[in-house]
Amino acid sequence: MKRVMIIGGTHGNEWGGIQLVKNWRSDPPAAWQDYPFELSLRLANPDAVRHNRRYLDQDLNRSFRAADLSDLAQQSREMQRARSLLPDLQQADFLLDLHNTTANMGCTIILSNPQVKHDPLTLQLCAHLCQIDSRVRLYYMPFADDDSPYLPSQAKRDLTIEVGPMAHGTLKADLYQLTETITAAALAFLAATLQGSAPLYTEPLTVYEQLQNLDYPRTAACELAAMVHPQVQDRDFEPVQPGEPLFIDFEGNSIAWSGSETVWPTFVNEQAYYEKGVAMSLTRKSKWLLT
Amino acid sequence: MKRVMIIGGTHGNEWGGIQLVKNWRSDPPAAWQDYPFELSLRLANPDAVRHNRRYLDQDLNRSFRAADLSDLAQQSREMQRARSLLPDLQQADFLLDLHNTTANMGCTIILSNPQVKHDPLTLQLCAHLCQIDSRVRLYYMPFADDDSPYLPSQAKRDLTIEVGPMAHGTLKADLYQLTETITAAALAFLAATLQGSAPLYTEPLTVYEQLQNLDYPRTAACELAAMVHPQVQDRDFEPVQPGEPLFIDFEGNSIAWSGSETVWPTFVNEQAYYEKGVAMSLTRKSKWLLT
Numbered sequence: 001m002k003r004v005m006i007i008g009g010t011h012g013n014e015w016g017g018i019q020l021v022k023n024w025r026s027d028p029p030a031a032w033q034d035y036p037f038e039l040s041l042r043l044a045n046p047d048a049v050r051h052n053r054r055y056l057d058q059d060l061n062r063s064f065r066a067a068d069l070s071d072l073a074q075q076s077r078e079m080q081r082a083r084s085l086l087p088d089l090q091q092a093d094f095l096l097d098l099h100n101t102t103a104n105m106g107c108t109i110i111l112s113n114p115q116v117k118h119d120p121l122t123l124q125l126c127a128h129l130c131q132i133d134s135r136v137r138l139y140y141m142p143f144a145d146d147d148s149p150y151l152p153s154q155a156k157r158d159l160t161i162e163v164g165p166m167a168h169g170t171l172k173a174d175l176y177q178l179t180e181t182i183t184a185a186a187l188a189f190l191a192a193t194l195q196g197s198a199p200l201y202t203e204p205l206t207v208y209e210q211l212q213n214l215d216y217p218r219t220a221a222c223e224l225a226a227m228v229h230p231q232v233q234d235r236d237f238e239p240v241q242p243g244e245p246l247f248i249d250f251e252g253n254s255i256a257w258s259g260s261e262t263v264w265p266t267f268v269n270e271q272a273y274y275e276k277g278v279a280m281s282l283t284r285k286s287k288w289l290l291t
Numbered sequence: 292m293k294r295v296m297i298i299g300g301t302h303g304n305e306w307g308g309i310q311l312v313k314n315w316r317s318d319p320p321a322a323w324q325d326y327p328f329e330l331s332l333r334l335a336n337p338d339a340v341r342h343n344r345r346y347l348d349q350d351l352n353r354s355f356r357a358a359d360l361s362d363l364a365q366q367s368r369e370m371q372r373a374r375s376l377l378p379d380l381q382q383a384d385f386l387l388d389l390h391n392t393t394a395n396m397g398c399t400i401i402l403s404n405p406q407v408k409h410d411p412l413t414l415q416l417c418a419h420l421c422q423i424d425s426r427v428r429l430y431y432m433p434f435a436d437d438d439s440p441y442l443p444s445q446a447k448r449d450l451t452i453e454v455g456p457m458a459h460g461t462l463k464a465d466l467y468q469l470t471e472t473i474t475a476a477a478l479a480f481l482a483a484t485l486q487g488s489a490p491l492y493t494e495p496l497t498v499y500e501q502l503q504n505l506d507y508p509r510t511a512a513c514e515l516a517a518m519v520h521p522q523v524q525d526r527d528f529e530p531v532q533p534g535e536p537l538f539i540d541f542e543g544n545s546i547a548w549s550g551s552e553t554v555w556p557t558f559v560n561e562q563a564y565y566e567k568g569v570a571m572s573l574t575r576k577s578k579w580l581l582t
Contacts, residue, residue, distance in 0.1 A: 019515070019541070022514075023541050102458040102461060165458075167393040167456075167458045167459070167562045168458070168562070169562045169565065170393060170560055170562045170565070171515070171518045171560075172518070172519075172524055172560070173518040173519060173520060173521050173524060173539050174521045174524070176518060176541075177543070223313075224310070224462070227462045227463070227464040227467060228462075228463075228464060229464060230464050230465045233463055233464060233465070248464045250310070250314050250467075252468070269461055269462075269463070271458045271459070271460045274460065274461070
C-alpha cells in the first residue's frame with residue numbers, strides 16, 4: 001500500500017470534506033511525516049465546489065461506469081472530469097471519499113465493493129473506526145455487475161464516509177470535527193497496519209446491508225403525495241417493524257411498511273435524493289465475522 | 292379587511308409553504324367558506340420553484356424597494372416578477388408569507404414593519420399564535436428608511452412565518468404540519484376578529500428585537516475561518532452572555548461574543564445567508580405591552 005488518497009467535493013455543496021481537504025492541504029498534521037505511504041488530498045469536482053452545487057451537468061459519483069467512460073459521445077463536464085481523474089484514482093491503494101448528507105446518519109461508512117467481505121484490511125479498519133465514536137456505523141451497499149458508477153471504487157480499496165445531518169452548503173462544527181477525527185484515525189490505522197503495530201479486532205461487525213430503496217408516495221403526475229413519517233425522520237438505523245409507519249400524507253394519514261421483515265432505514269429524507277426517487281434506503285441489520 | 296393573501300415560494304426551494312399553497316389550492320379547508328374576506332393563495336416565484344432554487348437572478352424578497360421597482364434598467368427575472376406581483380400585493384389587507392430555514396427557529400413570526408408596535412390587530416394575532424404552539428416566537432426586524440425590500444411588506448399588513456430547521460428542497464412532516472396549523476389558526480383568528488368573536492389578549496408579548504447581524508470569521512481572502520460554535524448551533528433564541536463562545540475555528544479555538552450585553556441569536560447558520568455574510572442575527576429579548 002503505497003498511495004492513500006483523501007477526496008472531498010465529489011459533490012460540490014458538501015462542505016465537510018471540502019473544508020477538511022482545504023485545511024489539511026494548507027496545514028498538514030505533523031504525524032503524517034512518519035506515515036509509510038504517499039498521501040494526496042484532492043477536490044474531485046472543483047468547478048461544482050466553486051458554484052456550490054452538487055454537480056454541474058450530472059452526478060460525478062455516478063459517472064464512472066466503464067461503458068460511459070469509454071463512450072466519447074458523453075461530454076458533460078462531469079464525464080470529462082471523471083476521465084481526467086481516472087488514472088490517479090486507479091493508482092490509489094486506499095481512497096477515502098468524504099461526503100455529507102441531510103439525513104441523520106452520524107458518520108456512516110459506506111462499503112460498496114462486493115469483495116469487501118473478504119478483505120481483512122478494510123474490515124479491520126472499519127472495526128477500528130467503530131470503536132472510536134458511537135456515531136460510526138457500517139452500511140453495505142454493493143454495486144452490481146462488477147461495474148461501479150462510483151468515484152471511490154476506482155481505487156484498489158475505498159471507503160465512503162457519509163456525515164450528517166448537515167444542510168448542503170453549510171458547515172456544522174461538531175460534524176466537521178467528527179469527519180476530521182474519523183479520517184485522521186483511518187490514516188493512523190493504515191499507517192499502523194503497515195508498520196505492524198495495529199490492534200487486531202475479533203468481535204463481529206454490525207453491518208447494515210442494503211435491501212432496497214423506497215421512493216416517496218407520489219401522485220399520478222409524479223408529485224409528492226406524502227412525507228417521511230415523524231417516527232422515521234431523523235431516526236436512521238432504527239428498526240421499523242412490518243405495519244409501522246414510514247410515510248404520512250398531507251391529510252395526516254400514515255402509510256405503513258408493507259414488507260414482512262424488520263428494516264433499518266437510512267438516507268432518510270436526503271435532500272439530493274428527491275431527484276433520484278429515493279425517500280430512504282431500507283437495510284437489514286447483520287453481523288459480519290472478522291475471524 | 293377584505294383581502295387576505297397566503298404566499299408560498301417567495302424562495303423557490305422552501306418547500307413547506309410551497310406545498311401548503313398547492314395543497315390548499317386543490318383542497319381548500321371547509322371552514323374558509325364562512326370567512327368574511329376574500330382569500331388568495333399564490334406562489335410568488337413559480338420559475339424558481341420549478342428549478343428548485345432560492346431564486347434565479349436575485350433574491351425576490353429583496354426586490355421591492357421603490358427605487359429599484361421604478362428603475363426600468365433593472366430587468367432581472369425577479370425584478371420583472373416583483374413588478375408584476377406588486378398590484379396584487381398592494382391590494383392585500385393582510386399577507387402571510389411562508390418561509391423555511393435550516394436554522395432551528397421553530398415557527399418564528401417575523402415582524403418587519405416599524406409601525407407594527409402600534410397595530411393592535413397584528414399584535415393580537417401574534418399573541419394568539421404564541422399560545423397555540425410553544426415553538427412560535429416573535430422576531431422584530433424592522434426595515435429602514437420606510438422603504439422595505441421585502442415582498443410581504445407591500446401589503447397593508449403582513450407577517451413572515453419562518454419555519455425550521457428544514458433543509459431547503461425537502462419537507463419535514465412535523466414542520467409542514469406546524470406551518471399548516473399556525474397559518475390556519477391565523478386565518479381563523481382574522482375571521483373571528485372581523486366577526487367580533489376573537490379573544491382579547493392582554494399579557495405582554497415576548498419579542499426578540501434585532502440588534503445586528505454577525506458574519507462568520509473570515510480569512511483575508513474572505514474564506515471561512517470558523518464555524519458556529521456547538522453551544523450556539525441549533526440553539527436559536529437561547530441567551531449568550533458576554534464572553535461566551537459564538538464561533539469555533541478549525542483548530543478548535545473558541546471565539547467569544549465580545550459585546551457587553553446578553554444576546555439571543557437567531558437565523559443561526561442559515562444556509563442561504565452564507566452568501567449574504569450572515570452567520571446569525573443577534574437579538575435582545577424584550578416585552579411589548581398589549582394594552
